Amino acid sequence: MIIIKNNKEYKSVYDCKNSISDYNLVLFIKKNNYGYNRFGFTAAKKIKKAVSRNIIRRRLKEIVRLNEYNLKESYDLIFMAKVNATESDYKSLEKSYMKLIKRKNLYKGD
Template sequence: MKKALRLTKNLEFINVYKSGRRISSPFFVMYIKKNDLGYSRLGVSVSKKVGKSVVRNKIKRQIKEIIRKNYDFINSGWDIVFSVKPAAVQLNYAQIEKEIISLLKRGRIYNDKKAFNLVNIVL
């Protein structure tokens, strides 16, 4: 994922936490806030309660890959932060992907109608 598409500064994370909407599941908490950039940015926050650095980095890599694969279906102009709960360690990649997409849909920022339109263009 390109650096321009990520939240990198602590101030950016705090801004999304304080003034964004919060949507939670048993494994993740998603914070979303509208931005004026014309593209969406992602941030991932994993506490030390989740596990050692290898486990934390693995979950971050998986979430970033899921967002990268589904980036075209996410509406433009949003700052998105995923906070990982300790229970997420027991999930495999497919389960994490299902949870992330479910949260994006609940936040009304995931548009899978684009996938339908792309299929019609190809046919």
């Protein structure tokens, strides 16, 4: 899994204005020319406790790591956790992830 680290790269994905959301997550998508996917993970600043933000980000990273092989390639994907994600467990975050990926036709399947 390749992580987007540069602030400029995060901004370029946000500026693309291609996003989709559900109760827990917002997914920002931008096509890239690398031939592989890059991922970014953020949590809304409205989630006041840093511990909560970090737990959610770690859960999202694990969900993506386990399901990365099912994604179409050449995309920059940023997952942003909403405030509602603090009450969600791993399974509901995974369900949100799958729902967003399938709605944007990024799911390759088995």
